[in-house]
Amino acid sequence: MxxxxxxxxxxxxxxxxxxxxxxxxxxxxxxxxxxxAVDDVSFTVGPEEIFGILxxxxxxxxxxxxxxxxxxxxxxxxxxxxxxxxxxxRAALHAVVGVQLQASALPxxxxxxxxxDLYHSFYARPADVGELVDVLGLADxxxxxxxxxSGGQKQRLSIALALIGRPQIAVLDEMTTGLxxxxxxxxxxxxxxxxxxxxxxxxxxxFMDEAERLCDRVALVDRGRLVALGSPSEVAxxxxxxxxVRFVPSQPFDDRLLTDLxxxxxxxxxxxxxxxxxxxxxxxxxxxxxxxxxxxxNGVTCASATLEDAFVRLTGRHLHDDGTASS
Amino acid sequence: xxxxxSLLPPQAPRAAFGALVRAEFRLAWRTPIALVVGLGISLxxxxxxxxxxxxxxxxxxxxxxxxxxxxxxxxxxxxxxxLGLLSLPGPLATYREQGILRRxxxxxxxxxxxxxxxxxxxxxxxxxxxxxxxxxxMAGFGVAAPNSPAGLVLAILLSFAAIFALGxxxxxxxxxxxxxxxxxxxxxxxxxxxxxxxxxxxxxxAALRDVSNFTPLGAAVxxxxxxxxxxxxxxxxxxxxxxxxxxxxxxxxxxxRWE
Numbered sequence: 001m002x003x004x005x006x007x008x009x010x011x012x013x014x015x016x017x018x019x020x021x022x023x024x025x026x027x028x029x030x031x032x033x034x035x036x037a038v039d040d041v042s043f044t045v046g047p048e049e050i051f052g053i054l055x056x057x058x059x060x061x062x063x064x065x066x067x068x069x070x071x072x073x074x075x076x077x078x079x080x081x082x083x084x085x086x087x088x089x090r091a092a093l094h095a096v097v098g099v100q101l102q103a104s105a106l107p108x109x110x111x112x113x114x115x116x117d118l119y120h121s122f123y124a125r126p127a128d129v130g131e132l133v134d135v136l137g138l139a140d141x142x143x144x145x146x147x148x149x150s151g152g153q154k155q156r157l158s159i160a161l162a163l164i165g166r167p168q169i170a171v172l173d174e175m176t177t178g179l180x181x182x183x184x185x186x187x188x189x190x191x192x193x194x195x196x197x198x199x200x201x202x203x204x205x206x207f208m209d210e211a212e213r214l215c216d217r218v219a220l221v222d223r224g225r226l227v228a229l230g231s232p233s234e235v236a237x238x239x240x241x242x243x244x245v246r247f248v249p250s251q252p253f254d255d256r257l258l259t260d261l262x263x264x265x266x267x268x269x270x271x272x273x274x275x276x277x278x279x280x281x282x283x284x285x286x287x288x289x290x291x292x293x294x295x296x297x298n299g300v301t302c303a304s305a306t307l308e309d310a311f312v313r314l315t316g317r318h319l320h321d322d323g324t325a326s327s
Numbered sequence: 328x329x330x331x332x333s334l335l336p337p338q339a340p341r342a343a344f345g346a347l348v349r350a351e352f353r354l355a356w357r358t359p360i361a362l363v364v365g366l367g368i369s370l371x372x373x374x375x376x377x378x379x380x381x382x383x384x385x386x387x388x389x390x391x392x393x394x395x396x397x398x399x400x401x402x403x404x405x406x407x408x409x410l411g412l413l414s415l416p417g418p419l420a421t422y423r424e425q426g427i428l429r430r431x432x433x434x435x436x437x438x439x440x441x442x443x444x445x446x447x448x449x450x451x452x453x454x455x456x457x458x459x460x461x462x463x464x465m466a467g468f469g470v471a472a473p474n475s476p477a478g479l480v481l482a483i484l485l486s487f488a489a490i491f492a493l494g495x496x497x498x499x500x501x502x503x504x505x506x507x508x509x510x511x512x513x514x515x516x517x518x519x520x521x522x523x524x525x526x527x528x529x530x531x532x533a534a535l536r537d538v539s540n541f542t543p544l545g546a547a548v549x550x551x552x553x554x555x556x557x558x559x560x561x562x563x564x565x566x567x568x569x570x571x572x573x574x575x576x577x578x579x580x581x582x583x584r585w586e
Binding site: 071091095105114121 | 422
């Protein structure tokens with residue numbers, strides 16, 4: 001049987017066993033002495049999804065993914081990754097899951113190409129080193145010692161090593177920390193390209209814009225607990241931010257025209273402007289309904305709550321770019 | 328479940344062990360402190376002692392041996408101890424401290440392969456260093472060909488096993504290189520004392536020499552000296568080395584940590 005066919009079959013067997021989920025975390029709890037790092041966290045990650053674990057430093061994000069990839073054993077709760085138990089089937093897991101970790105390093109006096117070749121040898125069906133190096137902009141650094149790389153270059157090499165085994169799942173912990181804005185955008189494009197090849201991606205980040213831009217779904221965690229779960233826009237709305245549409249009507253109309261719509265929560269008059277708050281396809285619903293009643297909406301502006309708003313509402317604190325949170 | 332397992336891609340390919348060994352050889356070559364110190368000091372002492380005429384006169388107090396004859400086994404022990412106690416624990420402890428072991432622990436590589444690669448590299452370097460020492464000693468300084476070549480090989484192999492296992496114990500408990508070095512040094516000095524580096528074993532009081540016989544490097548020197556000059560090493564010295572090797576190995580494997 002050809003390898004590709006075997007792999008498809010293995011994938012489909014896995015998918016049936018795990019109810020279609022690539023990762024299934026249920027009631028995970030992990031303590032370090034007195035400190036509860038992760039408390040009753042549950043989520044599933046679907047195949048080929050980009051899933052974000054989002055929250056401030058010390059929220060328990062890294063502990064969660066360390067349990068998922070088998071580096072730490074949970075105090076309680078169960079984890080299945082492609083149907084495998086990360087504790088008991090660590091080696092099998094690491095053959096199919098690529099990991100980029102914080103606080104990990106490579107030997108100072110090895111060159112980039114040597115490190116890539118070394119990690120290339122660890123996997124049965126590795127990716128092409130040349131292609132990986134080109135995509136990550138490391139082609140002219142192949143002869144450079146690891147210790148002589150800049151922070152951003154080390155980060156990109158680390159991402160390359162997470163992908164070199166052609167994993168079915170890639171777990172990337174704070175992958176764009178220390179990258180300049182251009183490199184961040186390049187990395188985002190790379191992640192989308194990797195997903196397009198059928199890889200499931202778990203992204204740990206404290207950057208709200210990164211999660212909003214890349215993730216299909218996010219888990220918002222704070223102080224070890226899951227505070228919200230869903231697509232970035234769902235989470236933003238869940239947190240009560242909702243969407244806003246502001247316009248000037250061409251003629252007066254009865255507010256009930258809009259308040260009767262399921263998408264609309266409130267209608268407010270601000271001088272000649274009208275501010276409508278609601279959820280879902282709010283803009284379409286408002287404008288189509290008004291048009292049906294012969295009213296034109298002029299000077300329309302729209303805004304939706306962001307993940308950042310959601311975080312503030314759910315935790316009462318602001319999340320800063322360096323990953324700290326404050327009231 | 329078995330069908331499923333067979334459908335999964337195989338875990339780390341065998342070739343990965345070779346790649347790990349190659350990487351470790353590169354690193355050892357690029358930071359050759361251990362090799363230079365271990366081999367350099369031994370060769371230097373060999374040249375110095377071998378060049379002083381009085382050391383090459385047979386002395387009745389040493390049973391008709393020259394002072395130089397007495398030193399050659401101690402120098403071999405010095406090479407083994409430098410590589411096993413000072414050089415072997417360093418990289419592993421550094422790897423742990425810097426998170427290099429942590430990174431490796433997320434690959435399909437079995438932990439034993441990382442240990443194995445370190446051992447292969449350090450054993451190769453140690454064997455090379457001992458060989459050079461013997462060849463230089465015989466060719467340039469009149470060291471006699473070993474009386475019992477098989478005994479010499481056995482004595483040196485067991486010495487490697489005992490000392491390298493002790494080195495692994497240090498690597499197992501040391502959090503980082505800054506801790507591994509003092510521990511290695513603290514073990515190195517007394518062990519080398521009993522190996523006769525400062526006070527040659529034949530000059531030691533009988534009681535001290537008895538103690539020396541039961542230390543790893545004392546037993547190593549006793550066995551190597553015997554193989555070089557008189558014949559097959561005393562069985563007790565070989566058993567002492569074997570016991571150290573087995574116990575230290577067991578301890579090292581039991582207590583080894585990846586983070």
